Amino acid sequence: MGDDGDIAVRCEGLTKRFGPGTGVFGLDLSIRRGEVYGLLGPNGAGKSTALRMLVGLIRPASGTATVLGHPAGTRSSLRGVGALIEAPALYPHLCGRDNLRVLAGYASVPAARVDRVLEAVGMTAKAHVAFRAYSLGMKQRLAVAAALLKDPALLILDEPTNGLDPEGVVGMRDLIAGLRRDNRTVLLSSHLLSEVEHACDRVGVIRRGRLIAEGTVAELRGGVDGGGLSVTVDSPERAAGLVRQLSAVRSVSVVGGELRVAVDPHEAAAVNRLLVMNGLAVSGLRRRVPSLEDVFFDLVEDHRATGPESVEVVNR
Numbered sequence: 230m231g232d233d234g235d236i237a238v239r240c241e242g243l244t245k246r247f248g249p250g251t252g253v254f255g256l257d258l259s260i261r262r263g264e265v266y267g268l269l270g271p272n273g274a275g276k277s278t279a280l281r282m283l284v285g286l287i288r289p290a291s292g293t294a295t296v297l298g299h300p301a302g303t304r305s306s307l308r309g310v311g312a313l314i315e316a317p318a319l320y321p322h323l324c325g326r327d328n329l330r331v332l333a334g335y336a337s338v339p340a341a342r343v344d345r346v347l348e349a350v351g352m353t354a355k356a357h358v359a360f361r362a363y364s365l366g367m368k369q370r371l372a373v374a375a376a377l378l379k380d381p382a383l384l385i386l387d388e389p390t391n392g393l394d395p396e397g398v399v400g401m402r403d404l405i406a407g408l409r410r411d412n413r414t415v416l417l418s419s420h421l422l423s424e425v426e427h428a429c430d431r432v433g434v435i436r437r438g439r440l441i442a443e444g445t446v447a448e449l450r451g452g453v454d455g456g457g458l459s460v461t462v463d464s465p466e467r468a469a470g471l472v473r474q475l476s477a478v479r480s481v482s483v484v485g486g487e488l489r490v491a492v493d494p495h496e497a498a499a500v501n502r503l504l505v506m507n508g509l510a511v512s513g514l515r516r517r518v519p520s521l522e523d524v525f526f527d528l529v530e531d532h533r534a535t536g537p538e539s540v541e542v543v544n545r
C-alpha cells in the first residue's frame with residue numbers, strides 16, 4: 230500500500246467487540262500528519278482498545294486501519310510509529326541513559342540518538358540517575374524518550390498523564406507541545422478534559438466504543454448550549470432565586486460560590502440591574518465560555534439520555 234497523502238491514521242468501521250457495548254464499534258477516524266489528536270473518553274470507553282488495534286496488539290474483528298499509508302500493525306507501518314501503550318520494560322538499576330542505550334541497541338538505532346531524545350523530553354540532567362529513583366513523571370518522560378528513539382513520524386501515547394502529580398502533568402504537557410513544534414503527528418488518549426483541551430488540535434470524544442463527537446476544541450464548544458454568565462455576588466443562593474425569575478434565563482446554578490447563569494450574554498445588564506435593585510452587591514460579571522468539560526458532560530449526558538443503557542462517568 231502506498232502513501233496516504235496528508236493522512237497519518239485512517240480508520241474505517243474499526244470494530245472489536247468484547248461484550249455488549251464493550252469494545253470499539255465502527256470507529257471512523259482521520260488524523261492528519263502534523264496534528265496532535267486527542268481521543269477523549271471516560272474509563273472503559275475503548276480508547277486503549279482503539280490504540281492497540283492501530284499498533285497491531287489487537288486484531289480488529291472488522292473494519293480497516295491504515296497507519297502512515299500501510300495496514301495497521303504491519304512491519305512497514307510500525308517502522309514510523311513510536312508508542313507508549315504499555316509501560317516499557319526498563320531496568321530499575323540502570324540509569325536513564327543506559328536504559329535508552331539498551332533499547333537503542335535492540336532497535337538498531339544509532340547511540341547518538343539517545344542524547345537527542347533525552348534532551349527532547351527534558352531529562353538530560355537526570356540521565357545518570359538510576360531509573361528506580363525517578364519520580365513517576367520522570368519515568369513517564371523516559372518512556373516517551375524510548376518511544377522517540379526511532380524518530381517516529383507518529384507517536385501514540387495512551388493516557389500519558391495518568392497517575393502524574395500536577396508538576397508531572399505540566400511537564401508532560403510541555404513535552405507534547407514540543408513534539409507538536411517538531412511537526413510530529415501525535416495521537417494521545419486521555420480521560421482528562423483539561424489535558425486534551427490544552428494539548429490537542431482536534432479531539433474525538435469516544436463513549437462505549439463509539440465516536441460521539443469530533444472537532445477542534447472551539448468547534449466542540451460551539452456545539453454546546455452557550456456558556457452564559459458568571460456572576461460574583463453576595464448571597465449567591467438568594468441571587469439565584471431572583472435571576473431564575475427572568476424569562477430569558479434557561480437555568481441557574483451556584484458553583485464554588487459563583488452564580489452560573491445560562492442566558493444570552495446580552496442579558497448581562499438586565500441580570501445586573503435585577504440583583505442591584507434587590508440590594509445585592511455584584512462584584513463581578515463576565516461572559517462564561519464553555520469548557521471542554523461542559524462539552525464532554527453535555528455529550529455524555531445527551532447520550533446517556535438517549536442511549537440504550539446507562540453509563541457511569543468517572544473522572545479519575
Ligand SMILES: Nc1ncnc2c1ncn2[C@@H]1O[C@H](COP(=O)(O)OP(=O)(O)OP(=O)(O)O)[C@@H](O)[C@H]1O
Nearest residue numbers: 247251252270271272273274275276277278279420
Ligand atoms: N482483552 C479484553 N477482554 C475483555 N474485555 C476487554 C479486553 N480489553 C478491554 N476490555 C474491555 O473493553 C472496554 C474498553 O476498554 P479500554 O481499555 O479500551 O478502555 P479505555 O477507554 O482505554 O479506558 P481506561 O481508561 O479505563 O483504560 C472495557 O470495558 C474493558 O474492560
